[in-house]
Amino acid sequence: MILTIENILLIGSLLLLISIILGKTSSRFGVPTLLLFLTIGMIAGSDGLAGIKFNNPKVAQFIGIVSLNFILFSGGLDTNWKTVKPILREGVILSTLGVLLTAVSLGLFVFWLTDFTIYESLLLGSIVSSTDAAAVFSILRSKSIALKANLRPTLELESGSNDPMAYVLTISFLTLVINQDQGLLSILPMFFLQMILGAAAGFGFGILSKYIINNLKLGFEGLYPVLVIALMFITFSATDSLGGNGFLAIYICAVYLGNQDLIYKKTILKMYDGLAWLMQIILFLTLGLLVFPSQVMPFMGVGLLISLFLIFVARPLAVFISLIPFKMKLQRRFFISWVGLRGAVPIVFATYPLIAGIDKADMMFNIVFFISVTSVLLQGTSLSLVAKWLKVDLPEGEKIVTEHDLFISNSPKMVMQEVHVTDNCIAIGSKIVSLGFPKSAVISMIKRNDHFITPDGSTVIEAHDILVVLTDKEEDFDQVSSCLKQKIIEVK
Numbered sequence: 001m002i003l004t005i006e007n008i009l010l011i012g013s014l015l016l017l018i019s020i021i022l023g024k025t026s027s028r029f030g031v032p033t034l035l036l037f038l039t040i041g042m043i044a045g046s047d048g049l050a051g052i053k054f055n056n057p058k059v060a061q062f063i064g065i066v067s068l069n070f071i072l073f074s075g076g077l078d079t080n081w082k083t084v085k086p087i088l089r090e091g092v093i094l095s096t097l098g099v100l101l102t103a104v105s106l107g108l109f110v111f112w113l114t115d116f117t118i119y120e121s122l123l124l125g126s127i128v129s130s131t132d133a134a135a136v137f138s139i140l141r142s143k144s145i146a147l148k149a150n151l152r153p154t155l156e157l158e159s160g161s162n163d164p165m166a167y168v169l170t171i172s173f174l175t176l177v178i179n180q181d182q183g184l185l186s187i188l189p190m191f192f193l194q195m196i197l198g199a200a201a202g203f204g205f206g207i208l209s210k211y212i213i214n215n216l217k218l219g220f221e222g223l224y225p226v227l228v229i230a231l232m233f234i235t236f237s238a239t240d241s242l243g244g245n246g247f248l249a250i251y252i253c254a255v256y257l258g259n260q261d262l263i264y265k266k267t268i269l270k271m272y273d274g275l276a277w278l279m280q281i282i283l284f285l286t287l288g289l290l291v292f293p294s295q296v297m298p299f300m301g302v303g304l305l306i307s308l309f310l311i312f313v314a315r316p317l318a319v320f321i322s323l324i325p326f327k328m329k330l331q332r333r334f335f336i337s338w339v340g341l342r343g344a345v346p347i348v349f350a351t352y353p354l355i356a357g358i359d360k361a362d363m364m365f366n367i368v369f370f371i372s373v374t375s376v377l378l379q380g381t382s383l384s385l386v387a388k389w390l391k392v393d394l395p396e397g398e399k400i401v402t403e404h405d406l407f408i409s410n411s412p413k414m415v416m417q418e419v420h421v422t423d424n425c426i427a428i429g430s431k432i433v434s435l436g437f438p439k440s441a442v443i444s445m446i447k448r449n450d451h452f453i454t455p456d457g458s459t460v461i462e463a464h465d466i467l468v469v470l471t472d473k474e475e476d477f478d479q480v481s482s483c484l485k486q487k488i489i490e491v492k
Helices: 005-029 033-044 057-078 081-113 118-127 133-142 151-161 163-178 184-215 223-241 246-258 265-290 293-322 330-338 344-349 351-356 361-378 380-389 403-408 476-484
Strands: 415-420 442-448 451-453 466-471 488-490
Touching: 005 033, 005 265, 033 265, 033 361, 057 151, 057 223, 057 246, 057 265, 057 344, 057 351, 081 118, 081 151, 081 163, 081 246, 081 293, 118 163, 118 344, 118 361, 133 151, 151 163, 151 246, 151 330, 163 184, 163 246, 163 344, 163 351, 184 223, 184 246, 223 246, 223 265, 265 344, 293 330, 293 361, 330 380, 344 351, 344 361, 351 361, 361 380, 415 476, 466 476
Parallel strands: none
Antiparallel strands: 415 466, 415 488, 442 451, 442 466
């Protein structure tokens, strides 16, 4: 079947509907939903039942980059700084040194095993060197795996922040493969420029985005998530045009925004949760369509050897070396080593050699695809069992509820009290979003001049306002009172 304007929406929506329905039921059988999306794409592709003709790496790469923007940004918004701060060093080391060690060790193995040149081997190692944020986020959350200590934030921080490192390594070694007269040292300036500019731009755009979101009066709640999408793409594209790492920039920008008080923050978070899932489905379906199973089969042998080496040697070696400076139980190190899922990101990065037209690009792509499938199939289906075997999981019923979970939940507030704003209240003239209220407290209504108004984050507090404050528990009013420096009067 040839895609046309007339049938592309129908085919796309049907594939999306099938993916959602089957994805809901697949978790009962322990099958990762992302692998299912990929399989549906393959069945619908040229070698599958539907026979959809799709063989355009440039389009697939574009869809992949757009999808990764949403996935990484959503992961950054969900990252709680208070939870991440204690394990920040471990996460950063794993997402930088760990990725480099994985790329180099796997590259050396590929060089020994195949007829690839050393730079081609290191390029292949770089493509599959990072853990996949979409795979890690979706599997940990869909399976509701509760882990001891700081394991989960460590894994999510690593998977959300290591794609930029893998991207830089991929581009660097691709440059060496294309320009064989250049030496290894020639890529170092580009490497440091990408990382430094990416980090600085991410933080700078985060501050700018917060100011724009909280001070731009749009008039409609639904426009604020759209505004954030625009800011996300501006952050990525502007950083990239300056020579920085756009993926690193949007992740840092999102982490900053996710830990600030924003107008309509709950709406923004919920929308990005849905969009991240949509982009994961679209990304895996697209990559499934791009793959020709008949072309993957000849490389299954070498692909399996490389995949097993990555899972059982390269990844554990990188993790154990990276975590040497830190005190951590052996079981936790083994579990971090096992959660080295490769998903859609390596397949997206594998399109760069295809577009560049280098020798053995097709072979690389098919090997990378096989590695991603085996990783999700083997590691993704066994995370719960391995966690129990290593005794790093929490007992049933002791799942930790994060601040993000509480913030986006729809649980009703159980306690209501009034706050009368006096003439000397420090909150007068301030927007609600800047008051610093606890996450569990909301101002549901304001009585002003005998009229009731429904406030939002941009509403400015005025003298003699009566604020109707709802919270989950009585103790929260102590923090509300300290934010306002006002006496709180209980509603009778």
